[in-house]
Amino acid sequence: MLSKYWRHWGLRGFAGIGLGLVLSGCGWNTTQSTLNPAGPVAKIQASMITSSFWIMMIVSAVTFTALVVAVIRFRARPGQNGLPPQIEGNNRIELLWTVTPAIILALMMIGTINQSFAFGKIYPATQALQVDVTGHQFWWQFQYPASNVTTANELHIPVGQKIELILTSADVMHSFWVPRLGGKTDLVPGRTNYMWIEASQPGIYHGQCAEFCGTGHADMRITVDAEPPARYAAWVQKMSHPISVPPKINTLAYAGYLDFAAVGCSACHTIGGTKYNGAIGPNLTDLSGRLLIAANLIPNNLKDREAWIHNPQAVKPGTLMPNLHVPHNEVVAIATYLGTLK
Ligand SMILES: [Cu+2]
Incomplete structure (x- = not known):
């Protein structure tokens, strides 16, 4: 019964698309998605992804249309023998399909390089809250030099403020990635890398290590708690005066x-x-x-x-x-x- 329907191309197409979505891990969960940006860095990066996507879609549409037109218009007709006229070495066509992609790629490259430098810009302490991030197998250390506070795995940041992350590693290579706030930057032993992020709205943003670093790699997660500035200041205050020794009565x-x-x-x-x-x-x-x-x-x-x-x-x-x-x-x-x- 099923095999009868299976012969329908439409059904096969549907199955193919469904399988493709499942295998590519696509879903509608946007808590950890680059396409659901929550800050200026992530927004620019998402717009670069979508604009590249549409440029490629237009290129595909033009190419496939030309292909289909060529296949139909220049197909072999009944009674036609031998090769059709050959256009190999046609300078005008060769030039067109070399220069056009080169221009498109150059434009995309200029935009990408420009933004890459902007995202790696090192902001001084007067312009951004600096946080020293150290990757460890398999956890994150966050140190706030301005307030002499250290914490782990849960990064507290004030909303609407630039956060300059100063990244290094204590052991092997890791990569800091909180998709809704910004793209990945590697943490390399013996080297310092920089990236800045900013959250536009208060909230919890999830991330994870994006560079295979050992057995615990998949469980090396990050939580960013973006808080209104007053709540962030209260957290720093609390961290500076922790309550750590319980009363003997308890x-x-x-x-x-x-x-x-x-x-x-x-x-x-x-x-x-x-x-x-x-x-x-x-x-x-x-x-x-x-x-x-x-x-x-x-x-x-x-x-x-x-x-x-x-x-x-x-x-x-x-x-x-x-x-x-x-x-x-x-x-x-x-x-x-x-x-x-x-
Ligand atoms: Cu790691």
């Missing part, structure tokens, strides 16, 4: 505070406002305020924090956070303590 959280050092977490992690200043793993100062943990892979709630501390590899294959075989009681205490950090 026994479980306080036990977790002590366990954090006892089982070895503090060897790698810094928590502002405490004596814990490990520099290998993410800074956890504002942890309770983060939406997600483990480089934004899992929700930030007690159960998920417990699972993460209990066996990081099981949650995020490839993570460099070791399994310290922390006993269950201490896992619960530490996960509870982490939930109090603000």
